[in-house]
Each structure stands twice: as C-alpha cells, then as structure tokens.
Amino acid sequence: MDCDKCDREAVMHAAYSGLHLCEDHFTASVDKRVRRRVREDGLVPDDATPEDPETWVVGLSGGKDSVVLTDILHRTFEQDPRIELVALTIHEGIEGYRDKSVDACEELAEELSIRHEIVTYEEEFDVRMDDVVEKDPENMAACAYCGVFRRDLLSRYAEEFGADKLLTGHNLDDEAETALMNFLEGDVAQIAKHFDASLGRFGDDRDDSESSRSSPAREEQEDFVPRAKPLRDVPEKEVALYAHLNDLPAHITECPHASEAYRGEIQSLLYQLEENHPGTRHSIMAGYEELAALAAEEFGARDGGKTELGECERCGASTTRDRCRKCSLLDSLHAA
Incomplete structure (x- = not known):
C-alpha cells in the first residue's frame, strides 16, 4: 500500500483516520501532534526569554514513551534558548530490569x-x-x-532543579485507560483531579494500584510543579513504531513486578473497542476532558478553596494528614 501523502510504501495504517503513511510522513505526523499539544496547552509562556528560560524536567524512564517524548522535545527546542531540558531518571531497585533501561537513558x-x-x-x-x-x-x-515513591521523587527533584514544568510520557492509550477506570469506578473527585494533571496544571496522576479506590495516596493534595503530557494524543503502537523507525535506544520490557490486573482488563476492553470502532480512544478523551473540566469546576466551587494543607511532620511534604502517604509506607517497610 502506498502512502496517502506520496508514492512511497506505507509503514502504517491509522484506522481512526483512514490514512496510510510512509516512514517520513508518519514521523512528521507524530512530531506535529506533540508540538500542537505543546502549543495548545500553552507550555511555552509568552514571557519566556533566553535571559530567563523555562526549565522543563522530563521523566525519562528509558521506555519507548519517555524516550520518544525526550527526543521530540529536544529536536523541537534544540535551537530555542527559551527552553532548557533536564532528563530525570528514577532507579527503583529492580534487579535485571531498571539497570538496562538506565543504560538506554x-x-x-x-x-x-x-x-x-x-x-x-x-x-x-x-x-x-x-x-x-x-x-x-x-x-x-x-x-x-512504587507509584507513591515515584511521584514524590519526580515532584521533589523537579522543584530542586527549579523546573517550571514536569513532563511525562503518557500516551493516548494510557490516558484513555485512566479515563475509563475513573468513570467505571464512579470516582468524580479523581476525574476532577485528573483534569488538572492532564492539562499540565497543578494536580496528580491516578494511583494505578488495585487498592487505589480507597488509598489515602489519592486523597493527598500536594503542591506539584505543573505537569504536562505532550504525548497524550499519540496511540501507544504509534509511539513504539516511532521509536523503532528512528532507532531510538528504548528499553521495551515490562516491569517484572507489574500487577495492575484491573488496568489490564480495561486495556483489553479498549483494544477491542478501538478495533471494532476506530477512533474510540480519541472520542473517550474528548468527552472525558469536557466532563473533567465540569467536575473540576464543581469541586472547586463546592470546596470554595478552603481545603487546608499542612506539612508532613516527617518530610515536610504537603498533606492533609500528620504524616504523608510516602512516609507512612516507609515506616511500615522499615518496621517489617
């Protein structure tokens, strides 16, 4: 099959758009979507200057998503002195897994x-x-x-490095799965919270554990460096293809401790829906963002901005409790 943009051989078919694209036009398409998201989310402020540049910390795990995001951002802003990129890698201590991905980073x-x-x-x-x-x-x-510890380090070091933004490599599938999980659980509060995180405003990502519904970690309201997800318009398979075609050093291996059974079920459901009804992921996100904006507005009005945050007595992190979730977990682990 030939590319719809030229007469070269197509390397992919996007069922949701009907397009067949060759390697060059596919790569350009991904680049365009990421740059459009950066622009539409207003990540580069009007007052950014070479004398007072923005610092963007990118969570670089070595997986395909973070590697592709880092590569595109670098090429986009390589000649732009208003933006400085800092890659932050977190080593969790998983033998035979993270060492290889750190090498890729x-x-x-x-x-x-x-x-x-x-x-x-x-x-x-x-x-x-x-x-x-x-x-x-x-x-x-x-x-x-792992989610609690990772969020703490990403936020803490983003602040230490003087970051204006914290960018992560969540793709379209990740975001659509999270949207479905929040909706199916009837978790309106988390939907409102996710609105802020998805658009790069203050907020937190979902805790993906089996016990996330009642986890105190989800009730924490920490003051984060604004987060953004410029890759969230690109499907996971296209991210993987992009990494392969551009020979990027991505370490594509699942964590041996991954056990997100519920998310796995949602992922399978989403794959089937997308196969039968191309464009489902995009539709989910379009509707979810409208719903999330309304939920965020309602929760803000209901709270009236009166939620009081204190500091963790152990580490000083913002929390609604005497001790934050991270420190509570560490106490349990060190006592075990």
Whole structure:
C-alpha cells in the first residue's frame, strides 16, 4: 500500500483516520501532534526569554514513551534558548530490569547532549522495590508502593532543579485507560483531579494500584510543579513504531513486578473497542476532558478553596494528614 501523502510504501495504517503513511510522513505526523499539544496547552509562556528560560524536567524512564517524548522535545527546542531540558531518571531497585533501561537513558542523554540526573529509591528512601515486594507490609500491589515513591521523587527533584514544568510520557492509550477506570469506578473527585494533571496544571496522576479506590495516596493534595503530557494524543503502537523507525535506544520490557490486573482488563476492553470502532480512544478523551473540566469546576466551587494543607511532620511534604502517604509506607517497610 502506498502512502496517502506520496508514492512511497506505507509503514502504517491509522484506522481512526483512514490514512496510510510512509516512514517520513508518519514521523512528521507524530512530531506535529506533540508540538500542537505543546502549543495548545500553552507550555511555552509568552514571557519566556533566553535571559530567563523555562526549565522543563522530563521523566525519562528509558521506555519507548519517555524516550520518544525526550527526543521530540529536544529536536523541537534544540535551537530555542527559551527552553532548557533536564532528563530525570528514577532507579527503583529492580534487579535485571531498571539497570538496562538506565543504560538506554544515559545513551539517549549523551546523544542529545542534555543534562541527565539519576536518583534511586535506595539512596532516597533506603528501600529497593525487590525488597518492598518481598516484605509487602500493607498487602498491596507493587505498583501502589512504587507509584507513591515515584511521584514524590519526580515532584521533589523537579522543584530542586527549579523546573517550571514536569513532563511525562503518557500516551493516548494510557490516558484513555485512566479515563475509563475513573468513570467505571464512579470516582468524580479523581476525574476532577485528573483534569488538572492532564492539562499540565497543578494536580496528580491516578494511583494505578488495585487498592487505589480507597488509598489515602489519592486523597493527598500536594503542591506539584505543573505537569504536562505532550504525548497524550499519540496511540501507544504509534509511539513504539516511532521509536523503532528512528532507532531510538528504548528499553521495551515490562516491569517484572507489574500487577495492575484491573488496568489490564480495561486495556483489553479498549483494544477491542478501538478495533471494532476506530477512533474510540480519541472520542473517550474528548468527552472525558469536557466532563473533567465540569467536575473540576464543581469541586472547586463546592470546596470554595478552603481545603487546608499542612506539612508532613516527617518530610515536610504537603498533606492533609500528620504524616504523608510516602512516609507512612516507609515506616511500615522499615518496621517489617
């Protein structure tokens, strides 16, 4: 099949748009969507100048999503002195898994000549995820612990590096899955909260654990550096194809501790819906963002801005409790 834009051979067919695209036009299409999202979300402020540049911290895990995002952002802003990129990699302490992805991160950062920082659970919290999974004092999925620790480090180091934005590599499938999970759980509060995170405003991402519905981590309302997800208009398979065609050093292997059974069910459902009804993911997100905006407005009006946040007595993080969720989990792990 020929490309719809030229006479070269097509490398992909986007059923939701009907387009067949060759390698060059496919790559250009992904670049265009990411740059459009950056523009539409207003990530580059009008007052940014070379003398007072924006610092964007990118969560670089070494997986396909974060690698593709980092590569596109670098090429987009390489000649723009108003934007400085800093890659932040978090090593959770998973033997035989994270070491290889860290290698991919280091290779990419060296190729792009961007600042690259690595922080570890072991140095920051005196824990390794392999040991956390073995102890499991809270009887939770590994992702529940890891999500709390990861969010803490991303936010804390983004602030330490003076970040104006914190960017993560969530793709269209990730966002549509989260939207369905929140809706099917009837979690209006989380829908309102996700609106802020998805548009790069203050907010947090969903806790993807099996126990997330009642997890105190979801009730925390920490003051984050504004977050953004410029890759959220691009389907997961297209991200993987982009990484392959552009020979990017992505480490594409699932975490051995991943156990998000509910998200897996939603993922399978979404795949089937998309196959039978191309464009379902885009429709879900279009409606969800409208719903989320209304939910955020309603919750803001209901609260009247009166929610009082204190500081964790242990680490000083913003929390509605005496001790934040991260510190509570660490206490349980160190006591086990």
